């Protein structure tokens with residue numbers, strides 16, 4: 001008899017009503033894999049985009065599909081050749097596998113160990129479970145692709161969310177000046193994370209507000225929102241500035257010839273997870289957890305992330 005786990009799952013694409021919570025068979029712990037006891041799993045906007053069937057060209061689903069790519073947990077068993085972690089090791093990871101099927105919104109999970117790193121010791125389980133996808137996205141955007149430097153100014157759109165809030169902190173660690181854009185209600189949160197200036201996107205054209213605090217323009221524009229807020233902000237980018245977007249492909253933006261554009265899609269990376277862990281353990285990276293939900297309340301977690309106005313991270317605690 002296969003072992004089973006409680007899990008959130010759906011058997012067809014659609015809305016929140018398609019989600020069930022119940023027992024599912026666990027696969028055998030295969031070569032290079034470990035069995036994890038899930039302690040916390042962050043929920044991200046991509047989880048509902050995938051569930052609605054909008055991301056199949058990038059990641060197909062196999063049903064029943066357990067959603068969730070963020071995880072922090074304890075290794076319970078190691079498969080053949082899985083030697084990086086001992087049983088009992090505390091790990092975290094961004095488990096974006098080639099097919100959405102065995103996701104992290106479950107009590108237990110069989111996963112290739114190549115997705116996992118030792119978890120930050122100074123973070124709670126909830127914080128560690130909320131870090132991987134948002135943290136990797138921000139790091140790979142602002143630091144790896146964006147090459148942000150101490151003398152520079154960065155404009156972050158969507159700066160109160162999971163990605164943008166991490167981006168503020170990474171940018172401040174570099175020593176850059178940070179202009180953070182979200183609603184007025186998130187201003188104190190963004191300041192707490194290190195933002196030098198905050199702008200309310202509902203208060204008027206964002207680019208004009210940016211020009212008041214950075215008259216020469218910004219060196220790097222990090223877009224985690226797109227839409228009107230991005231369009232309004234383009235005029236605040238220096239003519240030879242860099243634009244990194246995690247949403248936009250840049251084609252319809254009419255960028256000046258000197259602007260360097262790059263779309264970033266977060267990639268699983270153990271070295272980057274190691275780096276984020278070291279920052280967190282050095283007290284240089286917080287993970288503000290807005291809300292936690294039991295696995296049985298996973299629909300409520302989806303409802304919150306689908307508002308598109310979460311300040312901090314939403315985390316499922318199975």
Ligand SMILES: NC(=O)c1ccc[n+]([C@@H]2O[C@H](COP(=O)([O-])OP(=O)(O)OC[C@H]3O[C@@H](n4cnc5c(N)ncnc54)[C@H](OP(=O)(O)O)[C@@H]3O)[C@@H](O)[C@H]2O)c1
Nearest residue numbers: 045158160161162163182183186201229246265266309310
């Ligand atoms: N390409 C990739 O690999 C990748 C990876 C991760 C995320 N993403 C995408 O990046 C986006 C952000 O992800 P997330 O996890 O940070 O989402 P999130 O935690 O839900 O945060 C979204 C934030 O955006 C703010 N916001 C909403 N409308 C805004 C606007 N017009 N201008 C400025 N800020 C606005 C909200 O702040 P207020 O409540 O204050 O309005 C909210 O805090 C999502 O669309 C997600 O799909 C892409």
